[in-house]
Amino acid sequence: MSSQSAASRYHDTYAAWKADPQAFWAEAAKAIDWFEPPKTIFDAGAGPYGRWFPDAVCNTCHNAVDRHVANGRGDQAAIIYDSPVTGAKATITYAELLVRVKALAGALADLGVAKGDRVIVYMPMVPEAAVAMLACARLGAIHSVVFGGFAARELATRIDDAQPKIIVSASCGIEPNRTIAYKPLLDEAIATATHKPAGTIILQRPQVQAALTPGYDHDWAEVTAKAAGRDVPCEPVKATDPLYILYTSGTTGAPKGVVRDNGGHMVALAWSMKAIYGVDPGEVFWAASDVGWVVGHSYIVYAPLIAGNTTIVFEGKPVGTPDPGTFWRVIAENKVAAFFTAPTAFRAIKKEDPNGTFIGQYDLSSLRTLFLAGERADPDTIKWAEEKLKVPVVDHWWQTETGWTIAGNPVGLGILPIKYGSPTVAMPGYDVQVIDDAGHPVKPGTLGNVVVKLPLPPACLPTLWNADERFRASYLAEFPGYYKTADAGIMDEDGYLFIMARTDDIINVAGHRLSTGGMEEVLASHPDVAECAVIGVHDALKGQSPCGFVVLKAGVTKDPAQIEKELIGLVRDKIGAVAAFKLAITVERLPKTRSGKILRGTMQKIADHEEWKMPATIDDPATLAEIETAIRARGIGV
Ligand code: COA
Ligand code: AMP
Numbered sequence: 001m002s003s004q005s006a007a008s009r010y011h012d013t014y015a016a017w018k019a020d021p022q023a024f025w026a027e028a029a030k031a032i033d034w035f036e037p038p039k040t041i042f043d044a045g046a047g048p049y050g051r052w053f054p055d056a057v058c059n060t061c062h063n064a065v066d067r068h069v070a071n072g073r074g075d076q077a078a079i080i081y082d083s084p085v086t087g088a089k090a091t092i093t094y095a096e097l098l099v100r101v102k103a104l105a106g107a108l109a110d111l112g113v114a115k116g117d118r119v120i121v122y123m124p125m126v127p128e129a130a131v132a133m134l135a136c137a138r139l140g141a142i143h144s145v146v147f148g149g150f151a152a153r154e155l156a157t158r159i160d161d162a163q164p165k166i167i168v169s170a171s172c173g174i175e176p177n178r179t180i181a182y183k184p185l186l187d188e189a190i191a192t193a194t195h196k197p198a199g200t201i202i203l204q205r206p207q208v209q210a211a212l213t214p215g216y217d218h219d220w221a222e223v224t225a226k227a228a229g230r231d232v233p234c235e236p237v238k239a240t241d242p243l244y245i246l247y248t249s250g251t252t253g254a255p256k257g258v259v260r261d262n263g264g265h266m267v268a269l270a271w272s273m274k275a276i277y278g279v280d281p282g283e284v285f286w287a288a289s290d291v292g293w294v295v296g297h298s299y300i301v302y303a304p305l306i307a308g309n310t311t312i313v314f315e316g317k318p319v320g321t322p323d324p325g326t327f328w329r330v331i332a333e334n335k336v337a338a339f340f341t342a343p344t345a346f347r348a349i350k351k352e353d354p355n356g357t358f359i360g361q362y363d364l365s366s367l368r369t370l371f372l373a374g375e376r377a378d379p380d381t382i383k384w385a386e387e388k389l390k391v392p393v394v395d396h397w398w399q400t401e402t403g404w405t406i407a408g409n410p411v412g413l414g415i416l417p418i419k420y421g422s423p424t425v426a427m428p429g430y431d432v433q434v435i436d437d438a439g440h441p442v443k444p445g446t447l448g449n450v451v452v453k454l455p456l457p458p459a460c461l462p463t464l465w466n467a468d469e470r471f472r473a474s475y476l477a478e479f480p481g482y483y484k485t486a487d488a489g490i491m492d493e494d495g496y497l498f499i500m501a502r503t504d505d506i507i508n509v510a511g512h513r514l515s516t517g518g519m520e521e522v523l524a525s526h527p528d529v530a531e532c533a534v535i536g537v538h539d540a541l542k543g544q545s546p547c548g549f550v551v552l553k554a555g556v557t558k559d560p561a562q563i564e565k566e567l568i569g570l571v572r573d574k575i576g577a578v579a580a581f582k583l584a585i586t587v588e589r590l591p592k593t594r595s596g597k598i599l600r601g602t603m604q605k606i607a608d609h610e611e612w613k614m615p616a617t618i619d620d621p622a623t624l625a626e627i628e629t630a631i632r633a634r635g636i637g638v
Contacts, residue, residue, distance in 0.1 A: 008414030010425065013275070017428035024428060025052065025458055029263075031270040032306075033067050034058045035236045038263070042455065048472055049483075051240045052264035052458040059234035060243050060262050061138035064305035065101055066234060068094045073308055076282060081127045082330050083315035084322060085174040086207070092127055097134075099228070104128075104135035104168075104201075104220075106227025111166050111199055111218070115140030115235050118245070120164040120197070121291075122146045122155060122186060124173035125315040128203050128220065129291045130301045132168045137243055137262075140235035141165075144245040144257075147292025148173040148180065149578030154255075155189035158247050159197065161257055161465065167200045168220075172208035176320050183210035183217075239263020245465045246294060248400040249515035251505045253522075256474065257465030258400050260297070264458030265403060268429065269303035272404050276396070276427065277338045278369060278411035281308030287340040288314050288327065293512070294400040295374065299340055303404075312336070318345040325358030335366035338411075342374035342511030346381050347541050356388035367391055369411050373398060374511035375543045376499060379420035397423035397499050399485065400513070401475070403459040406430050406452065406485070407497045422496045429457025434491045439479050449503060450489040451482035505600070507536030507544045509580050516546065516600070519581060522574045523548050528556045528563050533590055533598045537607040537636055547607065547636065548584045549627070560586035587630050591623035599624070607631050 017024040022041040029038055038056035046054055065078070074095035081090040092100070113119060119136050121143050123129035129145070136143040144162045146155050159167075167190070173180045183202065190197065202210050203220040212219060243262045247255035279285050285304045289295035291313075304311035312334060316326055318341070327349070331339060353359070370385055370393045377395040385393045392415055396408030409416050409424035416424055426432040431453035434442050442448040454476070460483075464471040478484050486506070490498040502508070505516045516534040523532040530553040536544035548567065552560065564584040571581035591599045594617055605612035606628050614621055631637065 008410070008416050010410050010413045010416055013410075013413055014426070014428050018431070021429070025267060028271040028458075029053065029056075029267045032058065032263070032266045033063055038239065044455070046240075047462045048468055048476060049462075050455045051462055052261070053239035053267070056239035056263050057236045058239055058263050058266065059138065059140070059237060060266055060302065060306075061101060061134045062234040063266055064134060064137070064302060065094060065098050068305075068308050069098050073282075074098075076308075077310040078305060079127050079130060080284070080310060080312045080334055081315070082312060082334075083126070084326055085176060085316050090127065097131070100131045100224070101134045101138060102230070102232045103224040103228045104131050105138040105232040106230045107201060107218070107223035108135055108139060108141065108166060109232060110223065110227060111201070113139055113141050113165050115237065116241070117141045117166075118144060118162045118164040120144050120146060120155075120159060120162060120167045122148065122167060122169040122182060123203070123291065124148050124170055124182075125290055125313055126170065126203070126205075127313050128170070130313060133244070133291070133297075133301055134305075138232065138234050140237040140241065142242045142244060144247065145291055145297065146247070147290060147578065148182070149292070149576050151572070151574055151576040152185045152188035152192065153574045154576060155185065156192040157253075157255065159189060159193040160195050161247070161255075162245055163195045164197050167197050168203075169200060170203040171205045171210035174207060174315065176317055179207050181208050181210070237262050240462070242465075244297065246297060246400060248294075249506055249513045249518065250474070251515060251517045253515065253518035255515075256470070257467065258294075258461045259463055259465050260403055260459070261462055264460075265302070266306055268404050268457060268459035269298060270306050273303050273307035273309065275412040276405055276408050276410050277340075277371065279307070279309060279338050282310075283337040284310045284312070284334050284366075285338050285340075286312040286314070286330065286334070286336045288312075288318070288345065289341070289374075294398075294403060295340070298403050310334075317348075319348045319352050323358060324349045324353040325361060328359050328362040328364060331364055331367055332362035337366055338369050338371065339367060340371040340373070343372050343377045343381050344375065344510045344542055346372070346385055350381065350384050351541065359388050364389065369394055371396060373405075373423075375508045377421075377423070382420055392418065394418070395423040397487075397497065401461045402456070403461070407432060407499075419492075419496050422492075422498050425495050425497065432491070432497060433482070434489060435479060435482070444491055444493045447488055447490050447500065449479065450485045450487045450497065450499065451479050452485065453482055456483055507546060509536070509539075509544050509546065510542040512578055514546065514575075514579055518575060519546055519548065519571055519579060522571050523550055523567055523584070525574075526550075526563070526567055526570060528552050528558060529567070530554070531590060533600050533603065535600050535604040535607065537604065542580065545583070546579065546581050547631075548581065549587050549590060549603070549630070550584060551589055552586060583634065583636075585630050585634055587626065589623055589626070591627055592619050593617040594619045603627055607637050609637050
């Protein structure tokens with residue numbers, strides 16, 4: 001344990017929430033400007049497990065932008081754009097942000113977008129991505145942001161599920177080693193999808209000019225110029241109306257449409273900025289993630305803006321754009337008070353700058369805390385970051401589903417002692433418990449299923465988009481009365497949680513959540529593949545990386561090395577570069593139980609040199625030895 005002060009208001013705050021959750025959230029709701037304030041705080045009878053603030057009326061854009069301009073923050077920077085991949089930098093004040101958001105909202109309205117309509121946002125890390133999200137929120141439209149690293153097929157799946165009226169996109173995204181033209185991907189996705197949006201708005205970037213189809217594709221600059229100066233008021237919406245849908249990996253290829261509401265989302269995020277991140281309005285808060293992920297939604301766009309902070313939209317990587325000092329430059333130049341990123345980013349920096357030489361070149365005196373999330377923070381990385389940055393390094397655990405911290409170390413309430421490897425303790429709102437497979441509580445220090453006693457707090461998903469039954473089946477059915485996080489973990493005597501692994505087929509690659517089931521579906525579509533299994537194997541940089549095992553159909557004479565290459569290309573083509581699928585291994589057969597279940601868990605343990613037991617139900621024990629030989633022959637775990 002490191003030596004922070006144990007004096008913290010956390011225990012009192014958590015006890016106050018537990019004693020009267022409704023009073024706690026009613027108090028937190030005062031941070032929000034409501035068109036009609038909540039009279040009812042929680043309706044236990046609505047939705048699959050209840051709904052927060054069911055009778056309140058509000059608008060998220062009003063709270064994130066308009067009210068700050070009205071209250072004197074107009075000249076404060078709302079968004080700082082820093083793009084080492086293009087060399088561009090810009091500062092957008094709250095007043096300017098309001099003008100831009102109104103103009104895009106007007107343009108969307110001109111194209112027929114109204115309250116309740118869906119809009120897909122497929123954008124790189126440019127300020128216009130945040131403008132698009134806020135413009136939707138202003139109209140009461142529901143945005144669904146799709147990460148730029150996904151392939152056309154993934155985009156098509158989301159188009160069919162969300163059924164957007166309009167898609168907002170850009171001509172390109174920029175990776176350090178290549179420029180990705182988005183328009184051909186977008187065209188392919190629209191052609192593949194059954195649902196046809198009414199049109200697109202495309203931001204033309206100087207690096208690539210997208211070919212626009214007149215009457216269907218609209219130039220961002222033109223349509224916003226046309227709508228500029230018009231007053232586009234914030235549409236009153238119910239607190240329970242959806243603000244956005246964010247698709248995340250499920251255990252199959254069909255992603256889950258996580259729904260976020262307006263009211264509860266604002267209340268929990270506003271509370272978190274001071275209590276968890278310890279920042280005050282006016283300070284600079286930076287989450288180096290992507291708007292395509294939940295961290296980007298909550299902590300690049302909504303929470304900092306709702307709280308009146310300055311946020312940073314960073315278009316670059318922790319290393320190579322141009323060097324491992326990029327993060328420190330941005331922190332020093334912008335006086336960042338709190339910084340949030342994924343452990344994998346730190347591992348990448350540590351690898352290139354082990355002695356912290358670049359860190360020493362910048363004045364980081366503004367930085368008070370480093371926050372890590374997205375994957376298990378390994379103690380080595382935390383200790384290195386603590387030593388080099390000389391600020392507390394705070395791990396916190398959450399999910400796309402929750403939208404904010406389940407377990408964390410609430411810096412604003414007084415930091416708790418840090419235990420390496422633990423994201424610390426349950427936040428108010430979450431009654432976190434660890435139970436065995438039969439649903440019984442386990443003793444402190446024992447590994448089990450981490451669950452949250454219902455109801456979930458404000459901002460957590462009320463359901464899945466158009467899929468209440470899938471929501472119930474995925475999260476509520478296995479342990480009645482609880483939300484299943486699908487993480488396995490331990491709670492110690494002090495209530496500290498240790499999140500160890502997923503209990504489903506989801507892997508975490510460079511802080512990105514990916515479905516092995518989805519990859520298996522792609523591998524199985526190859527004409528030469530009879531069956532397959534994908535597992536996540538330990539990766540020193542990315543935490544995990546996917547590894548596919550394939551059994552070829554009888555009679556296939558093609559060179560297996562060629563097929564493996566095709567399979568790698570196929571996953572990249574169908575899911576996207578972000579899947580980072582670089583390893584396919586041809587084997588004679590897969591290890592299975594007598595009932596035919598592939599022993600993926602045992603394969604993963606063998607690959608990672610973890611302790612494993614021969615499953616009693618195994619069909620042929622020799623198959624595991626064969627897998628071990630195949631794995632080691634490719635240098636995994638050697
Ligand atoms: N658009 C298109 N392609 C993208 C992309 C995007 N927005 N983001 C990533 N990719 C591509 C990458 O270029 C790479 O392609 P390649 O195989 O041709 O090299 C591939 O997807 C895999 O990307 P990634 O796993 O991110 O690896 P990387 O080597 O590019 O970068 C890290 C490694 C660690 C630097 C990077 O993953 C990182 O910064 N991770 C932090 C993640 C994070 O913030 N997560 C949010 C939770 S807090
Ligand atoms: P995502 O929905 O992409 O944010 O991924 C959520 C999953 O990432 C969780 O269910 C965990 O498995 C993992 N995760 C996120 N944060 C942490 C953390 N701080 N420690 C351990 N695992 C984490």
